[in-house]
Amino acid sequence: MSKRRYYLEDRALDEAITRFEATLARTGGVHLLDSETIPLAQARGRITAAPVWAARSVPHYHAAAMDGIAVRAAATAGATESSPLTLTLGEQVVWVDTGDPMPPGTDAVVMAENVQVLDETTVAINAAVVPWQHVRPLGEDIVATELIVAEGVVLRPVDLGAIAAAGYATVTVRRRPRVAIIPTGTELITPEAAAAREAAGQPVQPGEIIEFNSLILAGLVEEWGGVPTRLPPVPDRQELLRAAVAEALADHDVIVINAGSSAGSEDYTASIIAEFGEVAVHGVAIRPGHPVILGVAGGKPAFGLPGYPVSAVLTAELFLRPLLYRLQGLTPTERPKATAYISRKLLSPMGEDEFVRVTLGRVDGRLIATPLSRGAGVVTSLIRADAIAHIPRFSEGLHAGAEVTVELLRPQAEIESTIVAIGSHDLALDLLAGYLQRTGAGRRLSSANVGSFGGLMALKRRDAHLAGVHLLDEETGEYNVSYVRRYLPDEEIVLVHLADREQGFLVAPGNPLGLRTLADLTRSGVRFVNRQRGSGTRVLLDYQLRQAGIDPSAITGYEREEYTHMAVAAAVQSGAADVGLGIRAAAQALGLTFIPLFSEQYDLAIPRRHWESDLLAPLRQMLVEPAYRQAVAALGGYDVTRMGEIVAVRQALPH
Ligand SMILES: Nc1nc2c(c(=O)[nH]1)N[C@H]1C(S)=C(S)[C@@H](COP(=O)(O)OP(=O)(O)OC[C@H]3O[C@@H](n4cnc5c(N)ncnc54)[C@H](O)[C@@H]3O)O[C@H]1N2
Numbered sequence: 001m002s003k004r005r006y007y008l009e010d011r012a013l014d015e016a017i018t019r020f021e022a023t024l025a026r027t028g029g030v031h032l033l034d035s036e037t038i039p040l041a042q043a044r045g046r047i048t049a050a051p052v053w054a055a056r057s058v059p060h061y062h063a064a065a066m067d068g069i070a071v072r073a074a075a076t077a078g079a080t081e082s083s084p085l086t087l088t089l090g091e092q093v094v095w096v097d098t099g100d101p102m103p104p105g106t107d108a109v110v111m112a113e114n115v116q117v118l119d120e121t122t123v124a125i126n127a128a129v130v131p132w133q134h135v136r137p138l139g140e141d142i143v144a145t146e147l148i149v150a151e152g153v154v155l156r157p158v159d160l161g162a163i164a165a166a167g168y169a170t171v172t173v174r175r176r177p178r179v180a181i182i183p184t185g186t187e188l189i190t191p192e193a194a195a196a197r198e199a200a201g202q203p204v205q206p207g208e209i210i211e212f213n214s215l216i217l218a219g220l221v222e223e224w225g226g227v228p229t230r231l232p233p234v235p236d237r238q239e240l241l242r243a244a245v246a247e248a249l250a251d252h253d254v255i256v257i258n259a260g261s262s263a264g265s266e267d268y269t270a271s272i273i274a275e276f277g278e279v280a281v282h283g284v285a286i287r288p289g290h291p292v293i294l295g296v297a298g299g300k301p302a303f304g305l306p307g308y309p310v311s312a313v314l315t316a317e318l319f320l321r322p323l324l325y326r327l328q329g330l331t332p333t334e335r336p337k338a339t340a341y342i343s344r345k346l347l348s349p350m351g352e353d354e355f356v357r358v359t360l361g362r363v364d365g366r367l368i369a370t371p372l373s374r375g376a377g378v379v380t381s382l383i384r385a386d387a388i389a390h391i392p393r394f395s396e397g398l399h400a401g402a403e404v405t406v407e408l409l410r411p412q413a414e415i416e417s418t419i420v421a422i423g424s425h426d427l428a429l430d431l432l433a434g435y436l437q438r439t440g441a442g443r444r445l446s447s448a449n450v451g452s453f454g455g456l457m458a459l460k461r462r463d464a465h466l467a468g469v470h471l472l473d474e475e476t477g478e479y480n481v482s483y484v485r486r487y488l489p490d491e492e493i494v495l496v497h498l499a500d501r502e503q504g505f506l507v508a509p510g511n512p513l514g515l516r517t518l519a520d521l522t523r524s525g526v527r528f529v530n531r532q533r534g535s536g537t538r539v540l541l542d543y544q545l546r547q548a549g550i551d552p553s554a555i556t557g558y559e560r561e562e563y564t565h566m567a568v569a570a571a572v573q574s575g576a577a578d579v580g581l582g583i584r585a586a587a588q589a590l591g592l593t594f595i596p597l598f599s600e601q602y603d604l605a606i607p608r609r610h611w612e613s614d615l616l617a618p619l620r621q622m623l624v625e626p627a628y629r630q631a632v633a634a635l636g637g638y639d640v641t642r643m644g645e646i647v648a649v650r651q652a653l654p655h
């Protein structure tokens with residue numbers, strides 16, 4: 001057994017592809033798959049392996065195209081409404097129904113509407129017809145020998161119908177590539193095993209991971225025309241991985257090993273591929289997806305996709321998708337592209353092609369792209385993404401407002417009807433998104449969480465339609481109004497009240513440390529977790545600390561900042577901190593105890609031109625709907641009695 005050790009390379013994307021292709025060509029790893037003949041009813045979406053020539057004509061006889069009487073056109077000359085013509089039923093004047101063969105000697109049909117029955121044998125017609133009028137001549141649709149569909153066509157429902165009409169019950173299509181997906185990792189447990197364990201009261205332990213990448217990869221393979229096989233997760237043992245690959249090679253066209261691609265002590269993917277063939281590339285200058293492996297095993301294309309889900313998806317799209325298309329004789333279609341403006345600064349490492357998930361929305365005519373989490377393990381960033389922004393190699397990134405080309409993951413129309421919320425996050429906003437969907441008005445709410453100040457700045461840059469804000473004026477005790485005046489002096493802003501929310505301590509269940517007041521935060525041994533500067537919760541905390549005469553430096557953990565209520569709750573739940581300030585809903589979501597301390601006002605700041613726009617009409621409606629109001633109240637910790645009230649309309653200051 002070879003003990004070769006592979007070190008990660010850093011090949012440019014295009015070079016990696018060239019190298020992989022050269023290896024495939026040399027080892028014969030890519031050839032058009034063979035064909036199979038299948039019933040038409042099973043052939044939708046399959047790809048024709050040969051042209052289909054019509055075996056028969058359609059219609060295969062001259063057919064009446066209307067209900068009426070078949071006639072010789074010449075015999076109807078002169079018939080009009082004012083001077084009808086009497087005809088005697090016989091061999092050349094015959095009643096026919098739509099689709100009937102035309103009787104010999106007839107060449108046109110007078111529609112029943114223009115025929116009056118006089119008696120058993122005579123009719124009067126009040127319209128003349130010309131030859132072939134209301135007749136479908138033989139071969140009108142299809143002439144025998146004509147081409148119905150070419151080779152390499154993805155069969156649509158209409159294609160299947162036409163092929164049947166042209167005389168076939170089956171069609172010869174390309175065999176679908178069979179793709180083995182082999183998840184590896186001792187830590188992996190199947191979703192089914194995890195569910196069974198949770199049900200039996202044996203929860204998934206730290207270090208154990210629910211195996212879900214294979215579900216994603218299998219779905220993608222299906223979308224790309226392949227037939228996936230999800231093998232059970234293989235523990236990190238070289239001989240087990242070897243056995244799994246050997247088994248998979250027996251009846252698959254492509255091998256995909258997922259994880260074990262990087263430099264860890266138990267990363268065997270590259271060495272196993274090398275054992276069965278060769279590794280063409282191990283390490284591409286892309287992010288995410290850097291440790292991807294491209295090679296050949298048993299004469300078949302073999303991939304080692306990185307374990308992190310986003311990396312796995314991205315590398316599958318970059319390398320596996322084109323290969324599956326080639327095996328089927330297809331050219332991959334490109335996703336539609338658009339030009340957008342990035343809403344925040346985005347640093348990107350020089351020397352790597354980076355692919356950043358973004359949300360999109362059109363604000364004041366400009367398409368605004370807001371970057372989502374860049375973590376390779378954050379699979380939800382792929383759920384929320386509207387597009388992928390490609391930051392090319394040799395670029396250090398983008399400054400806020402820079403133009404960027406994005407590849408769309410959703411239809412443009414959906415993006416155009418997106419309401420963009422940037423600001424302080426609140427669960428009530430997440431709920432609002434769902435309620436907006438339900439109206440059927442086709443509005444989406446995309447919300448990015450950058451804190452209340454960040455939201456006002458986004459409005460200033462015209463990057464959002466609305467901002468969730470809860471900023472306390474420390475002098476007046478009033479919420480939001482003075483901040484809007486100060487930070488958006490040139491905008492006419494409508495402040496709409498969403499809810500009053502309780503703010504309080506999030507602590508471990510039962511409040512074991514007995515924390516009740518802000519002063520308790522300074523007790524020794526109490527570890528606090530803070531919110532980021534610029535967040536409304538932070539402003540509230542600082543204000544209340546000052547009121548109470550408490551020095552922040554006396555609080556352990558004051559410098560530790562999280563960006564969301566849920567992140568604070570998670571820090572407390574995990575035991576990384578004892579207490580944080582946040583909303584009740586976050587405590588409830590993670591089963592923590594909530595100690596209410598303050599009430600704060602959460603409003604939506606909306607430039608008047610957006611507030612009054614068509615786009616926001618369903619949102620205006622929703623804020624006065626009892627259903628939404630009740631749903632927010634049910635979250636707990638919200639007072640919704642003033643929901644939808646206009647708190648203030650800030651006029652733009654005169655210039
Ligand atoms: N010293 C280095 N460490 C790492 C490097 C490196 O270059 N040097 N690269 C990092 C990058 S970038 C990536 S991407 C990952 C790729 O690692 P592996 O392909 O070896 O994957 P694992 O470490 O086994 O897993 C990573 C992560 O993903 C989870 N995972 C794996 N498979 C699945 C699955 N089927 N379903 C769900 N989740 C899965 C796994 O549990 C880990 O949490 O390596 C970095 N490290």
Ligand code: MOO
Pocket residue numbers: 286287288289290291306308311376
């Ligand atoms: O290259 Mo890795 O895929 O970024 O996390």
